[in-house]
Amino acid sequence: MARHRDEEDYLGPLRRIVIAILALALVATVILWRVDNPRVERLRSAFIDRYVPTFDWAMVPVTKFLDMVEGFQSYARLYDQNQELRRELQQMKAWKEAAVQLRQENDKLLAQNNVRLDPKLTSVSGVVLADSGSPFRQSVLLNIGSRDGIVDGWATMDGLGLVGRISGVGKTTSRVVLLTDSSSRIPVTLQPSGQRAIMSGDNSPFPPLDFLEHPDRIQAGDRVVSSGDGGVFPAGLLVGQVVERNGRLRVRLSADYERLEYLKVLRSHPAEQLKGVGALIPPPIGKIDSEQQALPPAPQAQNGQSNG
Structure with a gap:
């Protein structure tokens, strides 16, 4: 101690x-x-x-450490910039998707405006509310009905071709039976041959053609338009093109059934029909007298011949 x-x-x-x-x-x-x-x-x-120059070896660890700190700070900045770019890319993808959808809708509306139809046919456009298609019935609902003047039986088109017909009208909605539905039967004309046929829906994307007079004159790619027979549809509406599948002539529909968003309903009114027989209009009285005077007298039969 x-x-x-x-x-x-x-x-x-x-x-x-x-x-x-x-x-x-x-x-x-x-x-x-x-x-x-x-x-x-x-x-x-x-x-x-x-x-001082002899102390360079002592400053190496300090310099390396400072470089590591600066590199880590740069990495942190790069990571933040990368995250920001990722967020901006997600926003750009969302904007791109919205722009593509708007462009598709715009193209369809422009296509509807550019469809060449009979000038007498007016139309009203509606939005497809729901697709009630099923394996046994194919139809869609529109947001227009009787208050918009929709009448049962009118034809509907998208921007490309015929889609179907109105089958059931409510006050604010209406049902459209598609051409592919099994209950659909429409008369068509094949161009350029001019042959008439019946396109029958069978719940497939390619409805077949029935009642052809000369099937050998039909070629793949021929245009199919509505004939107007029976007053079912106005004449001249584009339906599609002829294709051959499984040895049978069918129609590739021009309407884009995969994206039915807007439909144009054609206001088609039936042609005026004449009922009854009208009275004959006689010529003036003076003309009748002059014609009777100009006619030679009818020969009279002899008594013997008439009695005999």
């Missing part, structure tokens, strides 16, 4: 002396470094030239 106490009594003053000397040396160094004197400036330059 006494020895330990003697060491502490010896080291305590020595430690204080060393600290005091270091403090004085540091203060002297600072004062010397701040003195503005040519001799001191030469001394500082000589010291820097002598000792």
Whole structure:
């Protein structure tokens, strides 16, 4: 215990002396470094030239550490920029999808406006509310009905071709039976041959053609239009093109059944029909007398011959 106490009594003053000397040396160094004197400036330059280059090896870890910190900060900035670019890309994809949908709707509406129809046919456009198609019945609902003047039996078209006919009208909605429905039967004309046929729906995308007089004159790609027979549809409405599938002539419909969004209902009125027989209009009386005078007298039969 006494020895330990003697060491502490010896080291305590020595430690204080060393600290005091270091403090004085540091203060002297600072004062010397701040003195503005040519001799001191030469001394500082000589010291820097002598000792500073030899400390490069000591600064390497510090330099590497500072480079790592700066690289990590750059990586953090790049990560934030990447996340921001990802969010902007998602927004751009959403805007692109919206733009594509608007473009498709615009193209369909423009196509409806560019369809060449009989000038006497007027139309009203409606939006498809729902697709009630099933394996046994194919139809859609429109957001227009009797309040819009829709009449049962009118033809409907999209921007490309004939879609179907109105079959059921409510006050604000109406049902359209598609040409592919099994209950659909429409008379058509094949061009350029001019043959007439019946296109029958069979719940398939390609309705068949029935009652053809000369099937050998029909070629794939011939246009199919409505004939107007029976007053079912107005004449000249584009239906599709002839195709051959499984050895039978069918029709590839021009209407885009995959995306039915807007339909145009054609206001077609039946042709005026004459009922009854009208009275004959006789010529003027003076003309009748002159014609009778101009006619020769009819020969009279002899009594013998008439009696015989």
